[in-house]
Amino acid sequence: xxxxxxxxxxxxxxxxxxxxxxxxxxxxxxxxxxxxxxxxxxxxxxxxxxxxxxxxxxxxxxxxxxxxxxxxxxxxxxxxxxxxxxxxxxxxxxxxxxxxxxxxxxxxxxxxxx
Amino acid sequence: xxxxxxxxxxxxxxxxxxxxxxxxxxxxxxxxxxxxxxxxxxxxxxxxxxxxxxxxxxxxxxxxxxxxxxxxxxxxxxxxxxxxxxxxxxxxxxxxxxxxxxxxxxxxxxxxxxx
Numbered sequence: 001x002x003x004x005x006x007x008x009x010x011x012x013x014x015x016x017x018x019x020x021x022x023x024x025x026x027x028x029x030x031x032x033x034x035x036x037x038x039x040x041x042x043x044x045x046x047x048x049x050x051x052x053x054x055x056x057x058x059x060x061x062x063x064x065x066x067x068x069x070x071x072x073x074x075x076x077x078x079x080x081x082x083x084x085x086x087x088x089x090x091x092x093x094x095x096x097x098x099x100x101x102x103x104x105x106x107x108x109x110x111x112x113x114x
Numbered sequence: 115x116x117x118x119x120x121x122x123x124x125x126x127x128x129x130x131x132x133x134x135x136x137x138x139x140x141x142x143x144x145x146x147x148x149x150x151x152x153x154x155x156x157x158x159x160x161x162x163x164x165x166x167x168x169x170x171x172x173x174x175x176x177x178x179x180x181x182x183x184x185x186x187x188x189x190x191x192x193x194x195x196x197x198x199x200x201x202x203x204x205x206x207x208x209x210x211x212x213x214x215x216x217x218x219x220x221x222x223x224x225x226x227x228x229x
Contacts (some may be wrong), residue, residue, distance in 0.1 A: 001160070033215060042118075042205055042219030043159070055216045088157055092217075099209040100147050100166060105159035105218060 002026055004093050004106035012112045013081050016081055020075040021109045023091030029104075031055070031097035032074040036108040037108070050097040078111075085111045087111060116141045117193045117209050120220035125195050135191045135223045137173050137206030144186075145211035148182065153203040153222070165189060196227045 003026035008092050013019050031050045035043035045058035049068035063079040072093070078085055088110050092103035117140040127133045139148065150162040163173065165182050173180045177194045193200055203224045207217040 002161075031215060033217075035217075042207075042221050043217070045218070047215045048215055057215050058216065090157075090159065092159075094215055097215045099145075099211045099213065099215060100164070101215055102149070102161055102164050103215065104161060105151075107156065107158040110157070 002030070002093075002104035002106065004078050004091060004104055006089075006091050006106040006109050008078075008109060009107070010110045010113065012110075014082060015081055018077065018079045019081060019111060021089050021091075021111070022073065022075070023030050023093075023106060024073045025078055025091075025093030026104055029093035029095050030072050031094045031101070032072065033092045033103060034076045035090040036060070036076070037083075037090055038084075039087070043090055046076070048097060051059065057096060081113045083113050086111060116143075116208050116210055116213070116218045118206050118218055118220035120204075120206055120223050122223045123221065124224045124226070126226045126228065129198060130195050131227075132192060132194050133155075135193075135194050135204050135206075135225065135227065137189045137191065137220060139187050139189065139208050141187075141208060141210055143210040143212055147209045149207040149209070149217065150180070150189075150191050151205045151207065153205060155202070159205065161162075164182075193225075196225075198227050198229055201225060201227045226227070 033048040035048040037043040094101040
């Protein structure tokens with residue numbers, strides 16, 4: 001186990017609703033990254049937080065937003081949910097956020113949008 | 115822009131066979147890092163290995179070995195004497211020195227090892 005935890009495990013929402021996903025990073029890690037993994041595909045980078053600041057963003061619209069807290073845990077918020085947002089959302093933590101740093105992943109939150 | 119291609123979407127082998135998973139990458143950076151992750155049915159991505167662009171030495175860890183060749187932009191992964199527990203989806207990923215900690219993943223290869 002990596003020590004990265006995510007909640008909830010599963011979530012069902014309807015189109016247009018808002019959702020908040022949570023992640024606790026591994027002890028000693030100050031960087032959290034979020035990824036979206038659609039069924040049968042590789043994970044896609046959403047954004048990264050380093051010491052409570054957004055530190056890089058992938059090709060996702062502004063309705064995907066996040067926060068990082070002083071204890072380095074993080075939230076991913078998605079507004080105005082669309083059917084295509086149905087996916088496994090993975091959180092990963094790393095020590096420094098540098099390119100050589102290994103990211104350790106949590107078990108994910110499976111979001112279904114109806 | 116960076117890209118990772120795993121051309122094999124699905125591989126099926128019988129236990130004890132050797133199997134190689136291919137990974138080809140594209141990057142403009144001279145400094146970059148390559149990773150392999152395993153995703154069992156539970157969904158969690160499990161880190162297997164990290165390689166930097168300056169280290170082309172092959173690596174062996176038990177039944178696992180990795181072959182990094184810059185000349186062909188490939189970072190292939192071989193499992194020797196496969197076991198049923200090796201059944202999973204395997205992802206190759208790339209991070210560039212100029213792109214922070216962002217990982218670009220390939221589409222994954224689903225490996226099924228039959229008893």
